[in-house]
Amino acid sequence: MAKVGIFYGSTSGITEEIAIKLREKLGEDICDIYSMEEDFDEYDQLLDYDYLLLGCSTWGAGEVQNDWREPLFEMELDKPDFTGKTIALFGAGDQVDHGTEFVSALGKMYEHFNKLGATLVGEFPNEGYDFQYSSALLNDKFVGLPIDEVNQSEKTEERISQWVDSIRPIFIGS
Numbered sequence: 001m002a003k004v005g006i007f008y009g010s011t012s013g014i015t016e017e018i019a020i021k022l023r024e025k026l027g028e029d030i031c032d033i034y035s036m037e038e039d040f041d042e043y044d045q046l047l048d049y050d051y052l053l054l055g056c057s058t059w060g061a062g063e064v065q066n067d068w069r070e071p072l073f074e075m076e077l078d079k080p081d082f083t084g085k086t087i088a089l090f091g092a093g094d095q096v097d098h099g100t101e102f103v104s105a106l107g108k109m110y111e112h113f114n115k116l117g118a119t120l121v122g123e124f125p126n127e128g129y130d131f132q133y134s135s136a137l138l139n140d141k142f143v144g145l146p147i148d149e150v151n152q153s154e155k156t157e158e159r160i161s162q163w164v165d166s167i168r169p170i171f172i173g174s
């Protein structure tokens, strides 16, 4: 069975917690997990996997979490080929205090890896959220799993389970 690489950038630990739960649910034996801060040296590490779960919270005003900035920049210059790679995105945000760019980092990640040829999967319904704008919406669905632990922590577990159920057949078969 193909291994899944989980790579996450997380400043205050929320996206990290999601990453750990995703690994538990998909199976610790098939998922390798990497902190972008501690375990990441070069983007070739991403290319070691055909199946990737990429986690990135949103900071600034709709910007990717700090540890993703340099790797994304380097990939923009070098344009590595992600054709044949399947990627699903997840990440934390705050729809109340930052509702003008809710989880917009996911939109940036989507655009980035889409341009490099990856197949992006793992959309999530835009239901139960209340925000003004997000660049992570495509045809009124999120391009990945948005978690708002600040305002809707009671929905986190269910959202993760729902998302894992939707991507499991693609990542590890039914």
Ligand SMILES: Cc1cc2nc3c(=O)[nH]c(=O)nc-3n(C[C@H](O)[C@H](O)[C@H](O)COP(=O)(O)O)c2cc1C
Residues within 6 Å of the ligand: 009, 010, 011, 012, 013, 014, 015, 016, 057, 058, 059, 060, 061, 062, 063, 065, 092, 093, 094, 095, 098, 099, 101, 102, 103, 104, 149, 150
């Ligand atoms: C200065 C600052 C800027 C932020 N900007 C955004 C933003 O643009 N969009 C958003 O959805 N959340 C924003 N957030 C909220 C964080 O994404 C949220 O706290 C998230 O849970 C952090 O996840 P992490 O611990 O995985 O980094 C911001 C938070 C701070 C403190």
